[in-house]
Amino acid sequence: MPLDDRYQLAFRLYPYARSADQDTDRPVRHPVVVMGGGPVGIAMALDLGLQGIPVVLLDDHEGVGQGSRAICFAKRTLEIAHRYGCGRPMLDNGVLWNVGKVFHDDRQIYEFDLLPEDGHRNPAFINLQQPHFERFLVERVREAQAAGAPIALRGKNRIDAVAVRDDHVVIDITTPDGPYRIEADWLIGCDGASSPLRKMMGLDFEGRVFQDNFLIADITMKADFPTERWFWFEPHFKSGDSALLHKQPDGVWRIDFQLGWDIDRKEEMKEENIRRRLDAMLGPDVEYELVWTSIYTFQCRRMRNFRHGRVIFAGDAAHQVSPFGARGANSGIQDVDNLGWKLGLVLNGTAPESLLDSYDLERRHGADENILNSSRSTDFITPKSKISRAFRNAVLDLAEHHAFARPLVNSGRLSVPCVYDGLPLNTPDGLPGGPARTRPGAPCPDAPIGGGFLLDHLGWDFALLGVGVDVPDRFDAEGLTLRGLTVPAEGDIKDRYLGDTTCAVYLIRPDQHVAGRWPAFDAERVSAALARSMGKD
Numbered sequence: 366m367p368l369d370d371r372y373q374l375a376f377r378l379y380p381y382a383r384s385a386d387q388d389t390d391r392p393v394r395h396p397v398v399v400m401g402g403g404p405v406g407i408a409m410a411l412d413l414g415l416q417g418i419p420v421v422l423l424d425d426h427e428g429v430g431q432g433s434r435a436i437c438f439a440k441r442t443l444e445i446a447h448r449y450g451c452g453r454p455m456l457d458n459g460v461l462w463n464v465g466k467v468f469h470d471d472r473q474i475y476e477f478d479l480l481p482e483d484g485h486r487n488p489a490f491i492n493l494q495q496p497h498f499e500r501f502l503v504e505r506v507r508e509a510q511a512a513g514a515p516i517a518l519r520g521k522n523r524i525d526a527v528a529v530r531d532d533h534v535v536i537d538i539t540t541p542d543g544p545y546r547i548e549a550d551w552l553i554g555c556d557g558a559s560s561p562l563r564k565m566m567g568l569d570f571e572g573r574v575f576q577d578n579f580l581i582a583d584i585t586m587k588a589d590f591p592t593e594r595w596f597w598f599e600p601h602f603k604s605g606d607s608a609l610l611h612k613q614p615d616g617v618w619r620i621d622f623q624l625g626w627d628i629d630r631k632e633e634m635k636e637e638n639i640r641r642r643l644d645a646m647l648g649p650d651v652e653y654e655l656v657w658t659s660i661y662t663f664q665c666r667r668m669r670n671f672r673h674g675r676v677i678f679a680g681d682a683a684h685q686v687s688p689f690g691a692r693g694a695n696s697g698i699q700d701v702d703n704l705g706w707k708l709g710l711v712l713n714g715t716a717p718e719s720l721l722d723s724y725d726l727e728r729r730h731g732a733d734e735n736i737l738n739s740s741r742s743t744d745f746i747t748p749k750s751k752i753s754r755a756f757r758n759a760v761l762d763l764a765e766h767h768a769f770a771r772p773l774v775n776s777g778r779l780s781v782p783c784v785y786d787g788l789p790l791n792t793p794d795g796l797p798g799g800p801a802r803t804r805p806g807a808p809c810p811d812a813p814i815g816g817g818f819l820l821d822h823l824g825w826d827f828a829l830l831g832v833g834v835d836v837p838d839r840f841d842a843e844g845l846t847l848r849g850l851t852v853p854a855e856g857d858i859k860d861r862y863l864g865d866t867t868c869a870v871y872l873i874r875p876d877q878h879v880a881g882r883w884p885a886f887d888a889e890r891v892s893a894a895l896a897r898s899m900g901k902d
């Protein structure tokens with residue numbers, strides 16, 4: 366329920382315009398069609414378009430902003446956004462934060478810092494309203510289009526039916542001018558949690574539905590809370606079983622109250638009842654205005670498989686989690702990061718189609734990790750029995766005085782990218798004594814180099830990184846040309862990439878995950894690892 370017209374964050378970014386495809390006798394075939402223009406779909410179109418791959422995105426609306434949803438965007442998402450060229454406006458407009466505090470009743474139990482080390486370009490998180498996040502992505506699409514990137518965004522193009530063939534997909538679309546049909550070599554389903562595409566294909570989710578309701582109140586207020594994430598278990602102000610406070614840009618604050626399962630939604634959504642909860646939390650002297658309120662429930666579940674022949678699912682269409690941990694949109698952007706380069710290599714004939722099965726495997730692995738973390742947080746926040754509540758509260762009491770109990774407190778494990786441990790694209794670790802955080806399958810940690818940051822130098826392709834040992838500036842193998850970057854073994858990069866060793870060579874994938882690592886450059890080993898991570902093994 367939008368309560369304040371000044372806070373209408375709906376942007377009509379891709380108004381309907383008739384396309385040439387609507388005036389042909391035969392359906393036009395496109396290499397890639399993306400279904401859905403939420404954050405995941407737009408990022409997908411941007412990723413492919415920036416690689417020069419023609420992509421058509423179809424959305425049933427004309428822009429972004431369907432209410433107040435995601436606000437917390439994680440470091441890894443910002444790193445990916447920098448690669449796309451839209452990280453800067455997100456950082457400039459977001460509220461940067463690293464620190465969280467946990468309270469029980471009226472006592473602070475502890476505080477945590479999600480980025481306790483220096484030498485990173487991005488903070489652990491920014492808070493930015495989802496419509497703004499999407500707007501910055503679309504603005505980057507517009508820039509890329511102006512520079513020749515083959516991206517088409519088509520608003521008010523609703524996909525109503527698909528027919529999946531062995532080597533293409535037939536897509537029926539409805540527009541304000543009536544229906545038309547196109548074909549796609551590949552269809553990427555980014556059509557959100559209730560995914561009509563999933564239903565059209567007779568597919569479903571597996572997982573848990575949590576029986577609880579949460580009230581979101583986005584408010585403007587004259588109060589001076591710090592830029593931190595504050596979470597209360599059993600808050601003394603009794604506005605809910607738990608409560609969460611986050612600062613957003615434009616003087617807006619996000620407050621979540623846990624209401625329980627057995628509620629009268631209509632009654633709870635009445636302004637006087639929402640204000641009663643807020644007044645109890647904020648005290649009588651704080652002036653505030655409501656700008657957006659809603660009640661949400663959630664699921665933790667995923668599709669059994671994300672790839673179905675020529676149809677590939679990403680984002681909420683493929684998997685869902687609770688908002689605790691901010692793993693929804695953030696993991697969807699990681700899906701895109703994983704799929705973009707693989708689809709690029711398959712479409713230009715450099716890698717076999719089977720490389721796309723590794724998307725399915727790796728991102729199901731990521732989804733499982735997110736679902737596990739999200740389910741555990743939810744179980745801790747909303748104990749399902751008297752016994753589990755007693756255990757939970759005992760942990761909270763202990764954590765106030767004893768550091769060992771703090772890792773057991775779970776108010777939401779916040780989004781970090783997963784490590785693709787044990788999955789087939791990795792070459793077994795060839796660097797004994799190397800740090801665990803940069804083992805094969807891990808996302809590369811950033812570090813300052815020269816006047817900038819490592820991740821900015823890795824680019825869009827496979828890369829070689831030599832730390833304290835030379836790698837060739839250019840290395841040709843498997844139909845690709847890899848750029849080599851040699852850096853001295855000093856500072857943060859030494860700690861993060863060498864550990865107990867003195868020098869190391871890393872083969873890094875286009876999505877900045879480590880494919881393999883060794884003490885020195887060896888052309889044969891690197892070529893074999895490259896072939897493996899392109900799915901040629």
Ligand SMILES: Cc1cc2nc3c(=O)[nH]c(=O)nc-3n(C[C@H](O)[C@H](O)[C@H](O)COP(=O)(O)OP(=O)(O)OC[C@H]3O[C@@H](n4cnc5c(N)ncnc54)[C@H](O)[C@@H]3O)c2cc1C
Pocket residue numbers: 400401402403404405406423424425426433434435436437438495522523524525555556557558560561581661679680681682688691692693694695696697
């Ligand atoms: C209260 C709340 C708080 C949240 N907080 C966070 C957070 O802090 N951080 C975080 O990372 N995540 C958060 N999330 C989750 C986040 O909002 C979602 O994960 C994210 O929106 C998923 O993006 P998506 O692009 O996959 O799907 P969506 O954003 O749902 O986009 C799907 C798109 O597909 C379009 N579409 C649907 N059907 C069709 C059709 N037939 N034809 C064409 N187009 C179609 C829709 O119009 C829509 O534009 C939160 C969610 C909620 C509810």
